[in-house]
């Protein structure tokens with residue numbers, strides 16, 4: 001990936017405290033794996049941005065290389081890659097995800 005491409009993706013990734021690269025949008029996910037991560041985030045009551053990779057082939061292919069992760073969804077918190085559906089669900093179940101949010105000073109909406 002060119003440095004320019006990498007910089008562009010970095011700016012998107014770091015553009016929100018929590019950003020979910022998914023198929024579809026949170027209100028209408030177009031893949032069960034993406035829907036599962038939306039459910040986790042909504043369950044934690046946090047605000048997040050999302051990018052519909054189906055609408056953006058540049059992001060869809062570039063992000064795989066940037067994160068070294070071949071599939072979607074991909075969740076980033078404060079610019080750091082967290083994981084896909086399996087990892088996020090496991091972290092939510094173990095309490096690790098709540099700790100990650102707390103460590104990054106991310107609170108529930110209205111908290």
Ligand SMILES: N[C@@H](CCC(=O)N[C@@H](CS)C(=O)NCC(=O)O)C(=O)O
Nearest residue numbers: 031033070071072073084085086087
């Ligand atoms: N085990 C994966 C499942 C995700 C997955 O297999 N995603 C596929 C199908 S939605 C994917 O993104 N394939 C690459 C692509 O469509 O560009 C996870 O934990 O996130």
